[in-house]
Amino acid sequence: MSKITVEELAALMKKAAGVTVSPEQLNDKPDTGFDVLGVDSLGLLGIVGELENEHGTPMPVDAERCKTPQQFLNLVNNTLMAGA
Amino acid sequence: MSEPQDRRAAVTGIGVVAPNGISTDTFWKATHEGLSVVDRVTREGCERLPLKVAGEVRAFDAADTIEERFLVQTDRFTHYAMAAADFALTDARLGPADTAQSPYSIGVVTAAGSGGGEFGQRELQRLWGKGSRFVGPYQSIAWFYAASTGQVSIRRGFKGPCSVVASDEAGGLDALAHAARAVRRGTDAIVAGSTEAPLAPYSVVCQLGYEELSRESEPGRAYRPFTTEACGFVPAEGGAMLVVEAADAARARGADIRAYVAGHGATFTGAARWAQSRAGLAQAIRQALAEAECAPEEVDVVFADALGVPAADRAEALAIADALGAHGTRVPVTAPKTGTGRGYCAAPVLDTAAAVLSMEHGLIPPTPNVHDICHDLDLVTGRARVAEPRTALVLSRGLMGSNSALVLRHPSAR
Numbered sequence: 169m170s171k172i173t174v175e176e177l178a179a180l181m182k183k184a185a186g187v188t189v190s191p192e193q194l195n196d197k198p199d200t201g202f203d204v205l206g207v208d209s210l211g212l213l214g215i216v217g218e219l220e221n222e223h224g225t226p227m228p229v230d231a232e233r234c235k236t237p238q239q240f241l242n243l244v245n246n247t248l249m250a251g252a
Numbered sequence: 253m254s255e256p257q258d259r260r261a262a263v264t265g266i267g268v269v270a271p272n273g274i275s276t277d278t279f280w281k282a283t284h285e286g287l288s289v290v291d292r293v294t295r296e297g298c299e300r301l302p303l304k305v306a307g308e309v310r311a312f313d314a315a316d317t318i319e320e321r322f323l324v325q326t327d328r329f330t331h332y333a334m335a336a337a338d339f340a341l342t343d344a345r346l347g348p349a350d351t352a353q354s355p356y357s358i359g360v361v362t363a364a365g366s367g368g369g370e371f372g373q374r375e376l377q378r379l380w381g382k383g384s385r386f387v388g389p390y391q392s393i394a395w396f397y398a399a400s401t402g403q404v405s406i407r408r409g410f411k412g413p414c415s416v417v418a419s420d421e422a423g424g425l426d427a428l429a430h431a432a433r434a435v436r437r438g439t440d441a442i443v444a445g446s447t448e449a450p451l452a453p454y455s456v457v458c459q460l461g462y463e464e465l466s467r468e469s470e471p472g473r474a475y476r477p478f479t480t481e482a483c484g485f486v487p488a489e490g491g492a493m494l495v496v497e498a499a500d501a502a503r504a505r506g507a508d509i510r511a512y513v514a515g516h517g518a519t520f521t522g523a524a525r526w527a528q529s530r531a532g533l534a535q536a537i538r539q540a541l542a543e544a545e546c547a548p549e550e551v552d553v554v555f556a557d558a559l560g561v562p563a564a565d566r567a568e569a570l571a572i573a574d575a576l577g578a579h580g581t582r583v584p585v586t587a588p589k590t591g592t593g594r595g596y597c598a599a600p601v602l603d604t605a606a607a608v609l610s611m612e613h614g615l616i617p618p619t620p621n622v623h624d625i626c627h628d629l630d631l632v633t634g635r636a637r638v639a640e641p642r643t644a645l646v647l648s649r650g651l652m653g654s655n656s657a658l659v660l661r662h663p664s665a666r
Binding site: 188221 | 319320321322323324325385386388389390392393
């Protein structure tokens with residue numbers, strides 16, 4: 169199971185929440201809150217749903233509660249690596 | 253005691269997204285010229301359904317004016333609402349910087365008949381086609397008929413009183429009345445109105461159960477109320493939002509008062525009981541006139557509900573005569589919606605916009621496609637009539653039995 173990259177997250181933010189953010193932005197400022205970026209709780213839930221469908225595995229329940237892209241990537245990637 | 257306040261509810265802004273125009277100017281030009289834009293249904297997935305003619309909004313690209321993150325979480329009916337609200341606020345010269353100063357003094361009221369059918373259909377197709385995990389979370393809010401109020405208030409940062417009226421097509425007028433009451437109770441301004449998007453396959457199929465829906469395939473013949481050829485109504489999408497503002501608040505910032513929302517009445521007589529709607533609509537008119545302290549003879553123009561079903565048209569003509577007496581057969585009556593179709597809750601809001609513009613321009617718009625009236629009404633047909641309307645009466649009835657009347661006064665009226 170491969171890790172989720174900032175590129176993948178940026179694409180999902182666009183698709184599920186309509187928020188345009190570049191992978192570079194996510195790399196440079198990974199602690200900028202989802203709220204500041206314009207991703208609300210339903211938007212994050214949509215991102216989680218897309219990931220679950222894509223990878224065929226449930227994400228941790230805390231994934232939709234993450235406040236920043238950094239937190240989210242850490243949690244989700246730890247889960248994916250542990251299950252691999 | 254403080255200074256006497258003028259909390260009358262004034263219209264200070266109009267925003268339109270209609271089949272015949274995506275701005276108030278183009279809407280009014282098409283309306284007073286009697287342009288008919290009802291046409292064959294072209295929306296994807298609707299081509300083979302028995303509904304052949306509708307009023308589609310074709311010249312609107314939501315992405316031109318609305319941020320993508322609002323677009324992904326909303327249905328077409330809310331796209332129209334957000335755009336129309338922007339247009340109305342710009343028209344009223346209430347920019348983001350103005351409303352940000354006192355966000356609690358401005359709210360939103362909308363009415364909606366069917367909510368977000370297109371969005372809902374897409375998500376339900378995912379549910380049954382792929383499974384529940386493929387339904388997007390925004391389905392939880394996008395289909396809901398309250399969505400437009402919520403999204404307009406969130407997007408513009410309005411924190412004043414917000415509500416949604418669910419009272420059938422007449423709810424468009426009830427929303428404006430609700431806004432006027434909020435203003436009289438102390439809120440400076442309410443963005444109020446209705447937009448609808450009933451032209452997606454699922455939504456159209458839902459409407460096929462209405463006996464009143466026109467199945468006619470020739471656009472010019474599909475919606476001809478008050479004639480012997482009346483064969484039902486043509487549905488439409490789009491709508492209008494108005495800025496309803498306290499007169500003193502408008503004056504304090506130097507804004508033009510376009511008209512006053514002077515009186516409103518609402519009754520209920522039951523679904524598809526058109527003969528009974530006569531008494532209900534007449535009573536709504538009487539209530540609206542009483543609240544406006546308006547004598548029947550003062551009404552200069554009536555914007556009719558004009559359902560296009562013979563029994564309903566008869567009931568409306570009789571209701572106008574019942575409530576206005578002999579004046580009811582002399583007052584100019586118009587139904588510009590025959591040129592655009594009938595956008596459910598949005599229809600009477602577009603009529604209200606047209607009524608305000610009619611008083612401003614001294615022109616009563618005609619009723620497109622309608623000739624040879626078979627009721628005792630002075631229906632304006634053919635061309636716009638030059639007049640000086642100072643008081644307008646807007647009527648609306650819903651398929652489920654609601655009847656409403658709204659009285660608008662020109663600022664120069666007493």
